Amino acid sequence: MLPAPRTSARASVGANEIKYAHAIIRERLLDRYQNLSAAFRTVDADSSGYISRDELDALVASLHLPRLRKEVIDALVEMMDVEDNCDAEEEDGDTDIQFREFVRVFGCDDLTALPQLHSSAGGAGNKASYDLTPRQKAALRPGVRALELRRAHTIIKEKLLTKFKTLGSAFRFIDNDHTGAVERAEIEEALSHLNLGMLKPAVVLNLIDFIDVDGGDISFSEFANVFTADDIMAIAPDTPASTRMRTAAPASTSRYPPVSEQELTEAFQTIHECLTKRGNADADRVRRLMRRSDEAKGYVSKKVSVADAMGVLSTLGLKGMRKPLLAAVVQRFIDKPSAPIVDDKKETVLYDAMCDCMTEGCLPPLP
Numbered sequence: 001m002l003p004a005p006r007t008s009a010r011a012s013v014g015a016n017e018i019k020y021a022h023a024i025i026r027e028r029l030l031d032r033y034q035n036l037s038a039a040f041r042t043v044d045a046d047s048s049g050y051i052s053r054d055e056l057d058a059l060v061a062s063l064h065l066p067r068l069r070k071e072v073i074d075a076l077v078e079m080m081d082v083e084d085n086c087d088a089e090e091e092d093g094d095t096d097i098q099f100r101e102f103v104r105v106f107g108c109d110d111l112t113a114l115p116q117l118h119s120s121a122g123g124a125g126n127k128a129s130y131d132l133t134p135r136q137k138a139a140l141r142p143g144v145r146a147l148e149l150r151r152a153h154t155i156i157k158e159k160l161l162t163k164f165k166t167l168g169s170a171f172r173f174i175d176n177d178h179t180g181a182v183e184r185a186e187i188e189e190a191l192s193h194l195n196l197g198m199l200k201p202a203v204v205l206n207l208i209d210f211i212d213v214d215g216g217d218i219s220f221s222e223f224a225n226v227f228t229a230d231d232i233m234a235i236a237p238d239t240p241a242s243t244r245m246r247t248a249a250p251a252s253t254s255r256y257p258p259v260s261e262q263e264l265t266e267a268f269q270t271i272h273e274c275l276t277k278r279g280n281a282d283a284d285r286v287r288r289l290m291r292r293s294d295e296a297k298g299y300v301s302k303k304v305s306v307a308d309a310m311g312v313l314s315t316l317g318l319k320g321m322r323k324p325l326l327a328a329v330v331q332r333f334i335d336k337p338s339a340p341i342v343d344d345k346k347e348t349v350l351y352d353a354m355c356d357c358m359t360e361g362c363l364p365p366l367p
Helices: 017-034 036-043 052-060 069-080 082-084 099-106 134-138 145-162 167-174 182-189 200-211 220-227 241-247 263-275 280-295 304-314 323-330 351-360
Strands: 050-052 095-097 303-305 347-348
Touching: 017 036, 017 069, 017 099, 036 052, 036 099, 050 052, 050 200, 052 069, 052 347, 069 099, 069 304, 082 241, 082 304, 082 323, 095 099, 095 145, 099 145, 145 167, 145 347, 167 182, 182 347, 200 304, 263 323, 263 351, 280 304, 280 351, 303 304, 304 347, 347 351
Parallel strands: none
Antiparallel strands: 050 095, 303 347
């Protein structure tokens, strides 16, 4: 049986009553929490980036306001929770209010300045105002919804700023060789340490698509462009996700200039020292990170891509080691089986053998 259509709460509430409730709730929130982000985090206990209607009711109740009719709160929720009412992707109609929806309503001084998101007499409302454009739809990977991507954007931005304080600091941490640019694999590796278990891997990869718009090295401006955006869908790339997934080439060491055998030996020795200085604790961590990258595919192959191997090694804090040197080390461990493999263009590394050799300090000889 289909659920009964939701009727508009505003049909039974006067405009002045809504304006009064909005003004007093906003004033009390800012008095108590200084900013709306702190107020939202208070009730968003799981840091999911959205709150339920019950959590919003608890927040309002904690402000000890003059008694407000339930219908008035319903009307404010209806103005905030636009994606549940208007986004055709949602099926269950549950109330889950995203941070940006919360700020959109309580961040404005004059409620009348907001566009009319719903008809005043109930019904489905103005659905067209939240329809995705063809470009936005094409930017989504298969199985990824706009609502999921927006939620991931909010959560990851919050976690980055909590850990690094500024986007500049976050980017400098990822750009460990200080070249001013990072690779997609380095972004993926950095995000893997933010405890994003509540997000589907495909959603996180889709968000990185919005950062890596041209498939090349990623500059700080590209990185900041995504994490300073109010709505991630508003900056959807022109290239469809299907095209990007089909044409994206795996990271290869061949893109880097060659290095001498002496440079390679010295770089390998530096990595060996980093891995063994704490009784192989770092080596165990590197092995776990590579295994995690392997298992993320849904099966265990005992191999990782060049990009994954370089990304994991870059977490060792190898100050001053240029990417060509790091790539040359990985290249020495490339596994190229004689039997056909599913993707013969993807160079892979046997990470167990690689970790064993690096901790033993013996660079594999040239073939």
